[in-house]
Amino acid sequence: MKQRLAAVRLVAALSIAAVARAQDTLPSWNDTAPKKAIIDFVERVTKEGSPDFVKPEGRIATFDNDGTLWVEQPIYTQVTFAIDEVVVMAPQHPEWSEREPFKSILAHDRAAMLKFSIQDFEKVVAVTHSGMTVEQFREIVRKWLAEAKHPRFKRLYTECVYQPMIELMQYLRNSGFKTYIVTGGGQEFVRAFAGPTYGVPLEQVVGSMGKVKYTYGKDGEPELIKLPEVLLIDDKTGKPEGINMVIGRRPQAAFGNSTGDQQMLEYAGAGDGARLMMLVHHDDAEREYAYGANSKIGTFSDALMAEAKQKGWIVISMKDDWKTIFPPASTKQ
Amino acid sequence: MKQRLAAVRLVAALSIAAVARAQDTLPSWNDTAPKKAIIDFVERVTKEGSPDFVKPEGRIATFDNDGTLWVEQPIYTQVTFAIDEVVVMAPQHPEWSEREPFKSILAHDRAAMLKFSIQDFEKVVAVTHSGMTVEQFREIVRKWLAEAKHPRFKRLYTECVYQPMIELMQYLRNSGFKTYIVTGGGQEFVRAFAGPTYGVPLEQVVGSMGKVKYTYGKDGEPELIKLPEVLLIDDKTGKPEGINMVIGRRPQAAFGNSTGDQQMLEYAGAGDGARLMMLVHHDDAEREYAYGANSKIGTFSDALMAEAKQKGWIVISMKDDWKTIFPPASTKQ
Numbered sequence: 001m002k003q004r005l006a007a008v009r010l011v012a013a014l015s016i017a018a019v020a021r022a023q024d025t026l027p028s029w030n031d032t033a034p035k036k037a038i039i040d041f042v043e044r045v046t047k048e049g050s051p052d053f054v055k056p057e058g059r060i061a062t063f064d065n066d067g068t069l070w071v072e073q074p075i076y077t078q079v080t081f082a083i084d085e086v087v088v089m090a091p092q093h094p095e096w097s098e099r100e101p102f103k104s105i106l107a108h109d110r111a112a113m114l115k116f117s118i119q120d121f122e123k124v125v126a127v128t129h130s131g132m133t134v135e136q137f138r139e140i141v142r143k144w145l146a147e148a149k150h151p152r153f154k155r156l157y158t159e160c161v162y163q164p165m166i167e168l169m170q171y172l173r174n175s176g177f178k179t180y181i182v183t184g185g186g187q188e189f190v191r192a193f194a195g196p197t198y199g200v201p202l203e204q205v206v207g208s209m210g211k212v213k214y215t216y217g218k219d220g221e222p223e224l225i226k227l228p229e230v231l232l233i234d235d236k237t238g239k240p241e242g243i244n245m246v247i248g249r250r251p252q253a254a255f256g257n258s259t260g261d262q263q264m265l266e267y268a269g270a271g272d273g274a275r276l277m278m279l280v281h282h283d284d285a286e287r288e289y290a291y292g293a294n295s296k297i298g299t300f301s302d303a304l305m306a307e308a309k310q311k312g313w314i315v316i317s318m319k320d321d322w323k324t325i326f327p328p329a330s331t332k333q
Numbered sequence: 334m335k336q337r338l339a340a341v342r343l344v345a346a347l348s349i350a351a352v353a354r355a356q357d358t359l360p361s362w363n364d365t366a367p368k369k370a371i372i373d374f375v376e377r378v379t380k381e382g383s384p385d386f387v388k389p390e391g392r393i394a395t396f397d398n399d400g401t402l403w404v405e406q407p408i409y410t411q412v413t414f415a416i417d418e419v420v421v422m423a424p425q426h427p428e429w430s431e432r433e434p435f436k437s438i439l440a441h442d443r444a445a446m447l448k449f450s451i452q453d454f455e456k457v458v459a460v461t462h463s464g465m466t467v468e469q470f471r472e473i474v475r476k477w478l479a480e481a482k483h484p485r486f487k488r489l490y491t492e493c494v495y496q497p498m499i500e501l502m503q504y505l506r507n508s509g510f511k512t513y514i515v516t517g518g519g520q521e522f523v524r525a526f527a528g529p530t531y532g533v534p535l536e537q538v539v540g541s542m543g544k545v546k547y548t549y550g551k552d553g554e555p556e557l558i559k560l561p562e563v564l565l566i567d568d569k570t571g572k573p574e575g576i577n578m579v580i581g582r583r584p585q586a587a588f589g590n591s592t593g594d595q596q597m598l599e600y601a602g603a604g605d606g607a608r609l610m611m612l613v614h615h616d617d618a619e620r621e622y623a624y625g626a627n628s629k630i631g632t633f634s635d636a637l638m639a640e641a642k643q644k645g646w647i648v649i650s651m652k653d654d655w656k657t658i659f660p661p662a663s664t665k666q
Contacts, residue, residue, distance in 0.1 A: 057534055060536075134577055178536075187578075187581075188581075191581050201390055202580070202581035202582050203393075203511075203579065203580045203581050203582065205581065209578060211574075212574050212577050212578075213570070213574070214570035214571075214573045214574055214596055214600070215570075221603050222573065222596070222599045222600045222603045224573060224574065224577050224600075231564070231578075237546070237547035237548075238547075240547045240555065240557060241544075241545050241546070241547055241557065244467055244545050244557050245520075245542060245545075245564075245578070245579070246536065246578070246579050247535070247536045248520075248521075248524050248535035248536050248538065249535050249536065263547055263555070266555045267547070267555045267557075270554050270555045
């Protein structure tokens with residue numbers, strides 16, 4: 001009897017420990033449905049002998065970046081970067097003071113910038129994102145990210161990341177998943193910070209791609225030069241297409257926040273076995289932003305919400321499901 | 334004294350063990366310069382504290398496929414596959430019996446086929462490599478590879494792989510390297526067999542890429558359909574360009590056998606620290622083939638040989654440096 005009691009106590013202690021471990025795993029998540037769904041999914045796919053068991057090589061999880069891993073309001077970070085770069089490059093381009101869209105940027109004419117067309121942005125991206133080596137470009141991005149701060153949160157953009165999502169990526173990696181970023185943003189832009197910021201290595205960043213050209217520098221050294229031509233727009237249907245180019249297999253889990261992620265979630269969800277598809281819903285104006293169907297940036301359309309409900313995709317309420325939004329401020333603030 | 338002797342004996346025994354381990358690692362390699370260079374390179378980059386130490390995440394090794402990992406003579410395996418597929422598909426295409434290049438293929442006119450232009454081959458690849466889902470295509474390739482045999486060696490193409498290179502890939506993986514295939518062949522063609530044949534997962538195959546299109550099948554299921562448009566020719570300058578798209582970092586080691594690999598080796602070699610660049614030279618007509626500067630397939634030009642010497646790239650003589658060429662025949666023979 002004494003022995004049996006001890007065993008019961010041991011089992012109880014172990015169960016409490018397991019719960020505590022799971023709690024520790026996602027400390028910034030409230031104990032609401034999304035957290036439970038994540039832990040349930042991970043336990044099903046990692047438990048050998050379970051009908052939903054997935055071998056480690058099949059454990060692929062893909063994450064959108066803007067609005068899913070970091071703040072995308074009031075304007076995509078990469079667009080802010082491009083605008084800042086135009087200002088930096090302007091002294092070498094006196095003709096820009098009379099030529100749009102550069103003229104409006106240099107005049108800090110926010111009203112004009114808000115009306116920029118896709119073609120205007122393409123011109124800005126072309127001059128700021130090409131004509132240098134891949135490594136030089138990443139270095140420019142790193143230097144900008146080390147200084148530039150978000151206008152509202154007054155912290156580095158790399159600190160405007162969502163702590164619950166960082167914990168989720170880490171939890172998945174600890175469970176044998178390879179975590180990929182699949183972003184509509186530039187592949188090289190995101191590669192510049194994905195390692196230190198998200199723990200995602202260069203080869204696990206899928207993004208919109210420009211062409212690169214192999215050539216030789218002035219001392220005959222091989223160089224990869226970024227060209228202003230687009231190879232892939234890694235958004236909407238481009239996301240599963242980009243996933244196939246770089247990964248070559250269907251993700252077991254996919255995370256997004258907008259209509260740009262719809263096809264990636266559909267593609268992940270159409271596979272066999274246990275699947276996890278989640279959408280971050282920005283409904284927290286106080287701690288971050290509240291936007292959805294009517295936002296130009298990060299549109300979460302009513303149709304997407306309906307599809308999520310119909311297909312069992314889990315909508316994360318930032319307000320209700322996340323205990324904290326951002327990691328602690330660094331000493332750099 | 335006795336203690337010292339024991340210590341000396343122990344050290345001697347350990348050294349012998351280390352040598353034996355290295356021997357075991359690459360049993361199909363003769364004890365010539367290439368094997369020594371491989372072991373020396375691996376020891377330098379994996380030894381913590383060594384000036385050439387490379388952190389695990391930087392340990393990337395890239396391998397060409399045709400002529401480097403498997404036989405490419407008398408004709409690229411993928412071309413044989415495409416020709417066989419034309420024959421399989423012909424009943425659904427009665428018009429082919431009167432239309433080149435299909436007419437010559439269906440008439441088994443080898444002389445005409447040898448004169449095919451690039452455009453002819455493009456037509457053959459277009460009809461045999463597009464119009465189906467990525468998964469369907471891989472399945473077609475797998476079924477073909479399960480049956481088709483090499484005309485000279487009378488064994489499956491996946492058994493016409495070079496045993497010393499298989500051992501080298503395994504040795505590098507055991508030493509913390511990620512091994513990638515970087516092939517001029519089709520990315521999806523090679524993905525169909527790279528796992529079981531080379532131990533290389535889908536996401537570590539870089540190859541020539543066709544466009545894919547995300548769409549919905551008849552039951553509304555998401556599909557990635559292969560299109561007949563080319564996105565990347567992963568050969569020559571396309572190899573470092575493809576490496577940047579999929580891997581995003583410079584390989585620490587690169588292995589090839591022809592002018593198609595020149596730029597990949599240059600790119601790898603131009604990085605800092607210890608680097609290993611090797612070229613397989615086909616000089617063994619008896620056990621495999623002997624070809625080089627004058628071969629249309631797998632051209633190893635005099636200029637490439639000169640560059641290899643000048644830059645310290647190691648040329649592997651199949652005849653002198655490899656004990657065996659192929660793995661033991663399977664019971665399927």
